[in-house]
C-alpha cells in the first residue's frame with residue numbers, strides 16, 4: 219500500500235471533495251450527471267476504481283440513490299449526489315434510508331441557496347431528518363466530507379453535504395489530508411449473506427417487520443424509535459461566529475456566500491461598524507443557540523442568502539423575538555441559472571449589510587426589478603371568505 | 607423410448623379415509639416457519655418456498671441476500687431466514703446492484719411483484735439486465751395489486767376484472783399488458799430468463815428448476831438472470847379460493863406463457879413458446895390416442 223504524502227495542489231473543488239471521500243474510505247458512488255454536480259461524478263468515476271471501489275453512471279437519480287443504498291447496506295462507505303431536481307427524485311429514498319438507519323452520504327451541489335428548504339426540511343415522506351453540512355470553501359469541504367462519512371456511521375443516518383457551483387468548480391490550492399476522527403464500532407449489521415440460514419439473519423429495513431428474535435417494532439414503534447433518535451442528532455450542531463460580542467448588527471449566512479459576508483464584515487469593522495456574523499456549518503441541526511446568543515445584544519439580525527429567503531425562517535425561530543430579523547439576500551444567478559449571480563460580490567454584500575446596520579432600505583438586487591412579477595387586475599381583487 | 611401405461615387414477619371426488627400426516631420435517635433451511643401471513647390460496651408462499659429450496663439445493667444458503675420489494679410478499683421479511691435489505695416500491699434491482707458490487711461472492715436476488723417491478727420499477731429491472739448485473743431478479747406475477755385490494759397492473763391481461771378495470775381490462779382504454787420476460791430476454795446483458803408458475807405440482811417443480819438455473823447463472827457470473835413466477839391471487843381476482851389455480855392457468859397463464867425465454871444464448875419469444883405448446887399438445891393427444899404417454 220502506498221501512502222502518498224498529502225501535498226498542496228491546485229485542484230477543482232469537486233476533485234478535492236472526491237479525494238476526501240476516498241480518504242474517508244468511500245468505496246462506492248452512483249450518480250447521474252447534472253450541473254453543477256456533474257464533476258463530482260466524473261472524479262468518482264476516474265478515481266474509485268484505483269482504490270478497488272466502484273462508480274456507476276446510473277440510469278437516473280432514482281437508481282443512483284438505490285445503488286448507493288444497497289452498497290451502504292453491506293457496511294461499506296458509499297455515497298450518491300445530485301442537484302435540485304435530481305435531489306428531489308432521491309428524497310423518497312433519503313427519508314426511507316433514515317428509517318432504515320443507513321449511513322448514506324449525499325453530495326448536493328446545488329444551483330443556489332434556494333434548495334435550503336429541500337435540504338433541511340426534506341421532501342421525502344414521513345417524520346425524518348438528516349444532517350446537512352455546508353462548507354464555505356473547498357478547504358473546509360475536504361474536512362466536512364470526512365466528517366460527513368464519520369457522522370453518518372456514528373449515527374447510522376444519512377448526511378448531506380450542501381455545496382454549490384462555486385464549491386464544485388473553484389480551483390483552490392488545497393491539501394487533501396486525513397482528518398483525525400475517533401474510531402467507530404464495527405458495522406455488524408451490514409449484509410454479506412453469511413448469516414442467512416443461521417436463524418439470526420440480518421435485516422436492514424425501514425419497516426417494522428421483524429424476524430423471530432428481533433425487536434418487534436411494528437410501524438408505529440419504528441416511527442417512535444426514529445423520532446426519539448433525531449433528538450440525539452441535534453447534538454452535532456456546528457457553527458462559526460465572529461465579532462458577535464459587541465455587534466449591533468448580526469448577519470447569518472452559510473456556504474460560499476458566508477465567505478463573502480465574513481469578508482464584507484471585516485471591511486465594515488475596519489470602518490468601525492459594530493457588525494458580526496454567525497455561520498451555520500450544520501444547516502440541520504440549525505445552530506439555534508448560537509444565533510440566539512448573538513442576537514441578545516443586537517439591534518437587528520439579517521439573513522443573507524442567495525434565494526428569496528428560506529433560512530431566514532430558522533433565523534427567526536432562533537432569534538425568538540430578541541431582535542428584529544430581516545432578509546437581506548435575493549435571487550441571483552447567471553443566465554443559465556446554475557452559476558453565480560451579480561449579488562455574490564463583496565461590494566454588493568457589504569452595502570446590503572451597511573444599509574441594514576444604518577436602518578436604510580436594502581439596495582436593489584441587481585437585475586431584480588427587470589423581472590419583478592406584475593399581478594393582473596383580477597389577482598389584486600380580494601378573494602371572498604368561503605368558510606362560515 | 608418406453609411407454610408409461612396410464613395406471614389407476616386416485617379418486618379425488620371423495621375425502622380420504624385418514625387425514626394427511628407430517629412424516630418428516632420439511633422446513634427449508636431458509637424459512638423460519640411453515641406458516642405465513644398471506645391469504646389462503648395465495649401463490650406467493652409456494653414461489654418463495656421454491657426459491658428457498660433452490661438456494662438450498664445449490665448449497666448457497668449462507669450466501670443469500672434478498673433486496674425485498676413492497677407487496678403482500680413483503681411480510682416474508684419476517685419469516686424467511688435470509689439476509690434482507692428492504693427496498694422502496696420498484697427499487698430493489700438498484701439495491702441489488704449496490705449490494706452485489708460490494709459483495710460479489712454473495713447470491714443477491716430481488717423479490718418483487720408485478721406492481722413493484724413492471725409498473726413502478728420497470729426501468730430499474732431493464733437497466734439492471736442491460737448492465738448484465740450478476741444478480742437474479744425474481745418476479746411474483748399475479749397480474750394485480752393484491753395488497754391494495756385488487757387493482758390493474760402492467761401485467762393484467764385483456765379482459766381481466768380489477769377494481770379499476772371493473773368491466774375488464776380494455777386494450778383501447780387501458781392499454782396492453784407487458785410481457786416483461788420478452789423485454790428482458792432481448793437485452794444483451796441478460797443470460798437466463800424464464801417464466802414459471804405455481805398453479806399445479808408440475809409447474810412448481812419446473813419453476814424450481816428455473817430458479818436453480820438462474821442462481822447457477824449468477825454463481826457462474828454469466829450475467830443477469832431473471833425468473834418470473836405466475837402466482838395465484840384469489841383475493842385480488844375476486845374469485846373463490848379453490849378456483850385460483852385454474853383461473854391462473856386459463857387467464858394469466860395463457861398470455862404470460864410458462865417456459866424458458868433465454869437460456870444458453872438462445873432466445874425464445876412467448877409466441878414461439880405458444881407455437882411449441884400447440885405442437886406438444888397435438889403430439890400428446892396423438893400419444894394418448896395410441897394408449898399411453900411416451901417417456
Ligand code: SF4
Pocket residue numbers: 644645646647648649650678748752753838839840841842
Ligand atoms: S391479496 Fe393476493 S397476493 Fe396478496 S396475500 Fe392475498 S392472495 Fe396473496
